[in-house]
Amino acid sequence: xxxxxxxxxxxxxxxxxxxxxxxxxxxxxxxxxxxxxxxxxxxxxxxxxxxxxxxxxxxxxxxxxxxxxxxxxxxxxxxxxxxxxxxxxxxxxxxxxxxxxxxxxxxxxxxxxxxxxxxxxxxxxxxxxxxxxxxxxxxxxxxxxxxxxxxxxxxxxxxxxxxxxxxxxxxxxxxxxxxxxxxxxxxxxxxxxxxxxxxxxxxxxxxxxxxxxxxxxxxxxxxxxxxxxxxxxxxxxxxxxxxxx
Amino acid sequence: xxxxxxxxxxxxxxxxxxxxxxxxxxxxxxxxxxxxxxxxxxxxxxxxxxxxxxxxxxxxxxxxxxxxxxxxxxxxxxxxxxxxxxxxxxxxxxxxxxxxxxxxxxxxxxxxxxxxxxxxxxxxxxxxxxxxxxxxxxxxxxxxx
Numbered sequence: 002x003x004x005x006x007x008x009x010x011x012x013x014x015x016x017x018x019x020x021x022x023x024x025x026x027x028x029x030x031x032x033x034x035x036x037x038x039x040x041x042x043x044x045x046x047x048x049x050x051x052x053x054x055x056x057x058x059x060x061x062x063x064x065x066x067x068x069x070x071x072x073x074x075x076x077x078x079x080x081x082x083x084x085x086x087x088x089x090x091x092x093x094x095x096x097x098x099x100x101x102x103x104x105x106x107x108x109x110x111x112x113x114x115x116x117x118x119x120x121x122x123x124x125x126x127x128x129x130x131x132x133x134x135x136x137x138x139x140x141x142x143x144x145x146x147x148x149x150x151x152x153x154x155x156x157x158x159x160x161x162x163x164x165x166x167x168x169x170x171x172x173x174x175x176x177x178x179x180x181x182x183x184x185x186x187x188x189x190x191x192x193x194x195x196x197x198x199x200x201x202x203x204x205x206x207x208x209x210x211x212x213x214x215x216x217x218x219x220x221x222x223x224x225x226x227x228x229x230x231x232x233x234x235x236x237x238x239x240x241x242x243x244x245x246x
Numbered sequence: 247x248x249x250x251x252x253x254x255x256x257x258x259x260x261x262x263x264x265x266x267x268x269x270x271x272x273x274x275x276x277x278x279x280x281x282x283x284x285x286x287x288x289x290x291x292x293x294x295x296x297x298x299x300x301x302x303x304x305x306x307x308x309x310x311x312x313x314x315x316x317x318x319x320x321x322x323x324x325x326x327x328x329x330x331x332x333x334x335x336x337x338x339x340x341x342x343x344x345x346x347x348x349x350x351x352x353x354x355x356x357x358x359x360x361x362x363x364x365x366x367x368x369x370x371x372x373x374x375x376x377x378x379x380x381x382x383x384x385x386x387x388x389x390x391x
Contacts, residue, residue, distance in 0.1 A: 011327055011360075012352035062286040063294060064323045064353065069286030082284075085349070100285050114289065147292070155289045162285070179321035179349055183284050193279055 014060045022081055026054035030087040031079070034098075037091035042169070051102055056080040065183050067097040070105065073112035077101040082183055089177045093184040096166035104162025107219060114158065115150040121209065122198065123154030153201065157210055160194040163187040164214070164224035192231035199235055207232065208244040274308055277301050278315075281324055298328055305332060313340055320344040323353050330357020338366045345373060351385060359389035 031052050038047045059066050059080025067086065068077040077098050086093040109119035117124060126149065130136050139145030166187040173184050198206055214220050214228060233241045280297035283290045301308045309332055316322065316329050320343040329337045329344075330353060338361060344354035355373075358366045367390070374386035 011330065011356040059286065062291060064327055065282065065284055066286035067284045069290075078286075097284050101287060104285075105287060151289055151292055155293070159289070179347065181319060182282055182322035182324060185282070190279065193276065197276075 010060065010063065012064075014057060019056045019060075022056035022084065023054045026056065026079060026084055030054075030084045034083075034087050034091045034094060038095065041092075042095070045099070047098070047102075051076050052098070053078050054080070059083075067094055067183060068101045070101045073106075075102055075106060075111070086180060086184065089180060090171065090174070092169070092171035093173065093177070093180060095169040095171075096187060099165050099169055100162045103219075104165045105158050107165070108158045108161040115147075115154055120154040120157050121213065122157050122202065122206065123150060125202070125206070126153035156194050156197050156201075160191055160198075160210075160228075161214070161220065163191045163194065164220045164227060167191075167224040167227050168222065188227045188230065191227050192234055195228075195231045195235055204236065204240055204244060207236075211244055271307055273300075274304070274311060277304075277308070278311070281328065298331070301328060302331060309334065309336075313337060316340040316344060320354075321347040321349050323347075323350040326350040326357065327353040330354070330360055333360050333362055335361065335363035335366070337361065338363055338369065341366070342369055345382070345386075351382060355385050355389045358386075 031049055031054060034052070035047060035049050038045060053071055053076055055078045057080075058078055059069070059082070062069060065082055066080070067082045068079050070076070071078050079094075079098075083094050105114065109116070113119045115123070117127070127138070130138065130149075139147075139149065164187075170187055171184075172186070173180050177184075195207060198210070211228065211232070214225065220228075229245055232244050235241075236244060277297045277300045280293050281301065283294040286294075301312065312325055312329050312332070313336065316325050316337075317340045320326065320340065326341065326344040326347075329340060337357065341354045341357045341361075344350040345358070347354070355370070358370045358373075361367070370386050370389055374383050374390060377383045377386065
């Protein structure tokens with residue numbers, strides 16, 4: 002894809018709208034969500050401290066963003082879409098909150114994205130690239146290095162974070178169809194990530210990733226089911242059987 | 247009476263298929279998935295930000311698909327925003343449908359305002375004067391400034 006980027010927003014958010022949104026988030030949406038999670042998923046241990054209202058920050062990141070990780074804190078920043086989804090059903094927002102609070106932070110460790118040892122794919126790429134005549138690794142923080150990290154270090158951490166979403170996914174009720182573009186099944190997204198890994202590497206990488214996930218107590222049951230389903234849909238039966246052996 | 251006519255017109259235009267199949271074009275499919283990433287951490291955003299640029303650059307491959315999806319799901323604010331950025335006259339009916347979605351309304355209004363089609367501006371004038379919701383009327387009026 003082209004590297005050019007365009008402004009993430011064409012609409013505007015006034016100071017008054019921002020203030021109203023933040024007040025609603027702090028007084029209503031976050032308490033409602035936390036109480037719902039405590040009742041339905043007490044094992045998560047989610048509290049209000051895991052969430053921070055910042056309507057402006059979410060707005061500026063783009064349309065339909067539910068949450069983003071608050072630096073290297075175990076905390077998700079939330080805004081308008083979170084408010085809308087909680088009002089419809091708090092269950093709709095939980096997968097993305099889990100993704101942002103316990104997804105990437107658990108997979109590679111907080112603040113560790115792009116570092117050596119954080120992602121099998123990036124480590125493999127770096128070892129291979131170092132043997133390529135004429136290759137020089139871009140300086141840390143450079144656009145060239147960031148591109149390598151995103152291409153080869155991102156897919157598996159994103160796949161893991163999507164797998165963490167799976168047990169918490171609740172499909173929209175028909176009355177909430179307006180939220181279809183933000184509350185969607187993470188299963189196909191897992192398949193999409195795997196497709197990118199298949200395009201960039203050989204099937205053995207998926208097999209090794211499967212073994213890594215099998216040894217991980219934080220993903221199991223339905224999450225592993227989504228992984229297996231993605232393997233079966235992307236590979237021939239014989240190859241899929243070998244990967245999942 | 248005028249408002250009833252406007253509502254009837256929008257209802258007729260917005261009757262559309264409700265499900266879309268995955269496009270055979272895998273790059274297009276990938277971009278349409280990426281543009282909907284809902285988690286906003288930096289790597290997610292970098293991937294998400296590349297998608298609209300690709301979709302705009304590959305207009306010939308993407309426009310009909312985006313238009314069809316907005317007609318099928320006018321609440322999809324992400325695609326409504328993208329559709330407006332194409333600045334195509336054919337987008338006007340879909341943007342008008344999206345204007346009646348609370349989630350997509352601000353982006354539909356911007357799309358209509360950005361359109362080179364005089365009929366899109368005329369529609370915005372009509373919405374500013376005749377829409378049943380005062381907030382929608384003022385949003386439309388704001389785009390006419």
